[in-house]
Amino acid sequence: MQLEVIGVGGAGCRIADAIRAAEPAGGSFLTDVFAFDTDEADLQRTVLPESHRYRYGAESAFDDGLEAATETGQEHAAELLEVLERGSPTEADAFLVAVGLGGVTGGGTVPALVAALQRTYDESVYVLATLPADREFDPNAGEPSGLGGGSRKASAGENTPPRPDAATNAVRTLERLEGVASAIVPFDNETWLRPGEELADARDRSNRALATRVAAVFAGGGESDGPVAQTVIDASDIERIVGNESAIVTLGYAEQTVETTSSKFGLGLLPTEREVEAREAVSAVETVVRKGIRGKLTLECEPETAARGLLIVGGPPAWLNRQAIAEGRRTLESAIGGSGILGGDAPRPDGETVFAGVVLADVESDRLEELRAAAARST
Numbered sequence: 001m002q003l004e005v006i007g008v009g010g011a012g013c014r015i016a017d018a019i020r021a022a023e024p025a026g027g028s029f030l031t032d033v034f035a036f037d038t039d040e041a042d043l044q045r046t047v048l049p050e051s052h053r054y055r056y057g058a059e060s061a062f063d064d065g066l067e068a069a070t071e072t073g074q075e076h077a078a079e080l081l082e083v084l085e086r087g088s089p090t091e092a093d094a095f096l097v098a099v100g101l102g103g104v105t106g107g108g109t110v111p112a113l114v115a116a117l118q119r120t121y122d123e124s125v126y127v128l129a130t131l132p133a134d135r136e137f138d139p140n141a142g143e144p145s146g147l148g149g150g151s152r153k154a155s156a157g158e159n160t161p162p163r164p165d166a167a168t169n170a171v172r173t174l175e176r177l178e179g180v181a182s183a184i185v186p187f188d189n190e191t192w193l194r195p196g197e198e199l200a201d202a203r204d205r206s207n208r209a210l211a212t213r214v215a216a217v218f219a220g221g222g223e224s225d226g227p228v229a230q231t232v233i234d235a236s237d238i239e240r241i242v243g244n245e246s247a248i249v250t251l252g253y254a255e256q257t258v259e260t261t262s263s264k265f266g267l268g269l270l271p272t273e274r275e276v277e278a279r280e281a282v283s284a285v286e287t288v289v290r291k292g293i294r295g296k297l298t299l300e301c302e303p304e305t306a307a308r309g310l311l312i313v314g315g316p317p318a319w320l321n322r323q324a325i326a327e328g329r330r331t332l333e334s335a336i337g338g339s340g341i342l343g344g345d346a347p348r349p350d351g352e353t354v355f356a357g358v359v360l361a362d363v364e365s366d367r368l369e370e371l372r373a374a375a376a377r378s379t
């Protein structure tokens with residue numbers, strides 16, 4: 001499928017940039033990637049061409065908190081939509097708007113932009129939204145326990161500027177997206193931070209992890225000039241699973257490096273493609289499927305709470321064992337509470353990993369409840 005990605009605000013633009021960089025070689029799943037921000041210096045740090053970066057509004061217009069920023073965002077929505085015309089929005093099968101919740105620029109702009117996209121195009125508009133880490137809004141937030149350090153407190157670190165309104169801003173923006181976004185994919189910065197790590201130090205790694213998950217799911221169907229998947233997942237399949245009613249969606253992912261060439265050299269002294277035994281292909285697929293479902297998710301939740309699920313298994317074609325993939329689908333089906341399951345494969349002839357991309361849709365998450373409680377305490 002073809003996805004158009006639009007990053008808004010500091011986090012949104014960095015994530016959009018990371019998604020562009022995660023595009024698998026040889027095959028494109030992105031029509032255009034745009035970055036919208038009030039901060040020119042941040043925009044220039046992206047790898048995106050100038051035509052696809054756009055500074056809007058005065059930075060000071062976003063100085064008066066989220067409510068005023070939301071009005072400013074509404075004033076700029078039509079202008080931002082016009083900038084998208086520089087690309088090919090009509091070729092997109094879906095839009096993905098990336099934003100960091102907790103701030104003012106992205107959080108103030110994205111609800112109006114998403115509403116404008118929904119009014120203008122028939123395609124789904126998904127929102128990828130980071131959730132603020134505890135230490136941003138709670139100076140007493142402790143480090144994750146059990147890592148040898150006892151209960152040492154991690155106050156908002158030197159590089160992590162406190163944002164006392166972060167939880168409130170995040171919850172308000174989520175409320176404004178409800179009924180507007182086709183689906184919301186949160187990425188919880190709290191769970192992706194390592195103990196003692198500053199947000200600024202974690203963000204490139206986090207953005208790469210998020211981008212890898214987006215590429216695994218949305219680039220699933222195969223590469224434009226490579227072998228076609230046996231079961232292609234297209235835009236309407238994704239819409240069926242992810243939904244169109246602002247469902248909360250979380251992404252899982254796991255990969256295993258596999259040996260694709262033989263250590264014996266063939267004629268011409270070039271490494272030859274190695275024959276893959278069914279047993280090892282099955283084992284690799286089983287491992288990544290299990291870890292993709294049970295490993296770290298973009299938003300932690302019990303898979304049992306998911307109403308629907310999608311599994312994409314990718315890698316070098318010789319490793320994509322059909323039976324193991326079918327078994328993986330059954331594993332996902334029994335892991336989730338609901339019954340809507342789809343599965344597909346993603347051949348990557350030059351890939352060196354077998355991977356599983358997992359979508360759990362319409363989930364319940366304690367983390368969102370925690371943020372709502374933190375927002376309620378601070379108002």
Ligand SMILES: Nc1nc2c(ncn2[C@@H]2O[C@H](COP(=O)(O)OP(=O)(O)OP(=O)(O)O)[C@@H](O)[C@H]2O)c(=O)[nH]1
Binds near residue numbers: 009187203204206
């Ligand atoms: N995962 C991730 N999260 C980020 C990144 N940058 C910022 N964040 C998170 O996103 C939130 C919003 O930050 P920004 O995107 O910089 O804020 P903004 O929308 O530009 O708005 P203001 O800075 O308030 O004008 C922060 O509180 C962090 O929780 C990033 O690169 N990656």
